[in-house]
Amino acid sequence: DTAVSQTPKYLVTQMGNDKSIKCEQNLGHDTMYWYKQDSKKFLKIMFSYNNKELIINETVPNRFSPKSPDKAHLNLHINSLELGDSAVYFCASSRGSSGLTDTQYFGPGTRLTVL
Amino acid sequence: QKEVEQDPGPLSVPEGAIVSLNCTYSNSAFQYFMWYRQYSRKGPELLMYTYSSGNKEDGRFTAQVDKSSKYISLFIRDSQPSDSATYLCAMSYGGSNYKLTFGKGTLLTVNP
Numbered sequence: 108d109t110a111v112s113q114t115p116k117y118l119v120t121q122m123g124n125d126k127s128i129k130c131e132q133n134l135g136h137d138t139m140y141w142y143k144q145d146s147k148k149f150l151k152i153m154f155s156y157n158n159k160e161l162i163i164n165e166t167v168p169n170r171f172s173p174k175s176p177d178k179a180h181l182n183l184h185i186n187s188l189e190l191g192d193s194a195v196y197f198c199a200s201s202r203g204s205s206g207l208t209d210t211q212y213f214g215p216g217t218r219l220t221v222l
Numbered sequence: 223q224k225e226v227e228q229d230p231g232p233l234s235v236p237e238g239a240i241v242s243l244n245c246t247y248s249n250s251a252f253q254y255f256m257w258y259r260q261y262s263r264k265g266p267e268l269l270m271y272t273y274s275s276g277n278k279e280d281g282r283f284t285a286q287v288d289k290s291s292k293y294i295s296l297f298i299r300d301s302q303p304s305d306s307a308t309y310l311c312a313m314s315y316g317g318s319n320y321k322l323t324f325g326k327g328t329l330l331t332v333n334p
Contacts (some may be wrong), residue, residue: 111265138320148230148308150266150324163321197265201320209320213265 110134113198119220120188126219128183130198138162138203139181140211141173156181157203181184185219187197193221226250228311228325237334241298245311245325248292252323253316255287257296260308260327269309270296301332 111132132139140163141153155163155176163193168187181198198214228245235241243257254273258266270285272278272294278285286295294313297303311325 111325123267140320147258148327148329150310152321155320158322199265203320210268210271211320211322213267215265216263218263 108151111178111198111200111212113196113214113217115217115218117176117218119222121222122190123189124188125184125186126188127185128196128219130181130183130214132198132200132212132214134200134212135210136202137178138198138209139153139173139175139178140199140201141181142199142213144197144198144216146194150197152216154181154183165195178185188221193219195219225323226311226313226325229328230326232329232331234331234333235301235305237281237301237332239253239301239332241296241301241305241330243296243298243309243328243330246292247294247313249313250289250292251315252313254314255285255294256312256314256322257283257285258310258312258324260310262307266310288308302328303332303334306331 114129134217138157140155143152153167154173159175172184177182195216197216201209201211226247257269260266277291282299284297308327308329309326311318312322
C-alpha cells in the first residue's frame with residue numbers, strides 16, 4: 108500500500124489553464140505539506156496543514172490555493188498557470204508532533220509541464 | 223547567502239569508495255538535521271536524522287553535525303551502485319515549527 112499518493116503523476120497543460128493536484132496519505136498523520144522542486148532539483152516548501160488548519164504559507168503567488176478536506180487529503184489548485192510553474196510538486200506528510208522524530212514522508216511527485 | 227548551501231556536484235566515484243557529502247548553514251536556530259536520498263523521478267526518502275553535534279551511524283552511513291561550525295556531513299562507506307541518487311540535506315527549527323529547509327542536493331553516481 109502506498110503511504111503518500113499523488114494524482115496525476117504527469118500533467119501537461121497550456122498557459123492560462125487551471126489545474127488541481129490531489130494528495131492522500133494513509134499513515135494516520137496530522138500534518139501534510141506541498142513542496143515544489145524546480146529544474147535544478149531545489150526543493151522548497153509551499154504550504155503545510157495540521158489537522159486541516161494552514162500552518163505554513165510561504166511566499167507563494169495567490170494563484171496557488173491549497174485545500175484540505177480532511178486530515179488524510181491535501182489538494183493543490185493552481186489558477187492561470189504560467190511557464191514558471193513547470194516543476195515537480197511533492198506532497199508529504201508527518202505525524203505533526205513536536206520533537207525529534209517528526210519524519211516527513213514524501214509522495215512520488217507530480218511532474219507539471221506548462222506549455 | 224542562502225540559508226543552506228550544498229555543492230550540487232555531480233560526484234562520481236568507483237564502487238567501494240568512501241563518499242563525503244556536506245552542507246553548511248547560516249541560521250544557528252536550526253536544531254534538527256536530516257539527510258534525504260532521492261532516486262531519479264522519485265520522492266525524497268529519509269536516510270538519517272540527527273539533533274545534537276556529533277556522529278550518528280546507521281550501517282554504511284554516518285551523519286556528522288558540527289553546530290559550532292554550522293556544518294553537517296554524510297559519509298557513505300563501501301559505496302554501492304545502488305547508492306547512486308541525489309542526496310539532500312535538510313534542517314528544521316524543531317518544536318512546533320515543522321518547516322524543512324533543504325539544500326540543493328548533490329547528485330552522486332557510484333560506478334561498478
